Amino acid sequence: MKVTYYLEIFSSWCYYTEPVWSELKRRYAGRAEFEWQIALMGPQDYPASRAQCDWFYRRSGGTVMHTPYMLNSGWFEAERRGHYQAAGYVAEAGRQLGVTDDRIRLALAEAALREGQRIGDLGTAVTVAAQAGNLDPKKLRRAAASAAVRARVAASTAAFLAHQVNQRPAFVLTDVIGDKAVFSGLVRLEPLAATIEAMLHDTAAYAAHAAHHGRPPSR
Numbered sequence: 265m266k267v268t269y270y271l272e273i274f275s276s277w278c279y280y281t282e283p284v285w286s287e288l289k290r291r292y293a294g295r296a297e298f299e300w301q302i303a304l305m306g307p308q309d310y311p312a313s314r315a316q317c318d319w320f321y322r323r324s325g326g327t328v329m330h331t332p333y334m335l336n337s338g339w340f341e342a343e344r345r346g347h348y349q350a351a352g353y354v355a356e357a358g359r360q361l362g363v364t365d366d367r368i369r370l371a372l373a374e375a376a377l378r379e380g381q382r383i384g385d386l387g388t389a390v391t392v393a394a395q396a397g398n399l400d401p402k403k404l405r406r407a408a409a410s411a412a413v414r415a416r417v418a419a420s421t422a423a424f425l426a427h428q429v430n431q432r433p434a435f436v437l438t439d440v441i442g443d444k445a446v447f448s449g450l451v452r453l454e455p456l457a458a459t460i461e462a463m464l465h466d467t468a469a470y471a472a473h474a475a476h477h478g479r480p481p482s483r
Contacts, residue, residue: 265296265439265463267456270303270424273351273372273383274310275432276324276335281451282370285433288453292460300366302356302417303424303432307346314340329451338380348384349417350408351376354393356417357407363397371396439463441470 269285271278289298311317317337325331351372358368375381375392383389386408394401407413424434431449437459438444443466445459 265437265460265467267292267296267298267460268436268438269298269300270420270432270434270436271300271369272303272305272432273355273369274305274339274348274376276321276377277431277449277451278433279335279373279377280324280329280331281433282366282373284451284453284456285366288456288460291457292464295464296460300369301420301423302352303434304349304352304417304421305346305432310346310348311337311340313342314338333378335377336380339376339382339384341382341384344384350386351383351389352417353408353413354383354386354389354404356420357404357410357413358393358397358399360407360413360416361397361399361404363399368393368397437463439467441467 267288285298285300288296292298311320314337317340318334321335321337325334355369355372371392372383372389375388376383381388381392383392386405390401390405390408393399394404397404424432427434427436427446427448429446429448433451434446434448435450435456436444436446437456443463445463447456447459450456
């Protein structure tokens with residue numbers, strides 16, 4: 265089966281769910297395929313001010329997640345008017361240059377949400393990502409600015425929206441017998457793990473039946 269994780273670099277909820285993503289990959293290594301995809305937020309999805317951003321962080325980190333730290337809103341730039349696509353482009357560009365794991369996007373999220381770095385700026389995002397992925401900054405910047413990378417990010421964002429969800433993180437679970445489960449906005453391990461277990465069980469049952477009885481009659 266396959267687990268697709270749709271994320272936005274600037275999403276606090278995606279940041280909080282990264283340990284869940286790591287645990288799923290550890291627990292189901294060799295039994296499921298895992299892939300992350302960028303799902304850009306629109307300008308209207310971003311806070312209107314640092315004060316508003318901090319209010320959201322107090323709610324998500326303090327009230328809901330009970331984290332021992334507060335996220336850093338220093339990345340916010342009012343003059344951008346909600347346009348922060350550069351970080352997503354850089355993360356995707358890093359993958360196209362061979363860094364296919366989580367290192368680059370995690371470094372970008374850490375830089376923005378914990379350190380307050382303004383990675384909405386392409387140059388800043390490239391600096392962070394190049395160091396994390398041991399990549400040539402010039403090549404990375406060219407890739408991030410390329411039409412090909414931007415088209416891929418647009419396509420993955422469209423695929424996310426095609427599931428008729430709007431909350432990130434989102435997890436889409438599919439298997440070879442045609443089942444699909446979509447989770448949008450949940451950041452807990454338990455419902456994801458329970459669904460993966462159920463889908464793996466059903467897939468194994470179908471395989472066992474096929475081994476004993478072959479393909480269904482044509483009529």
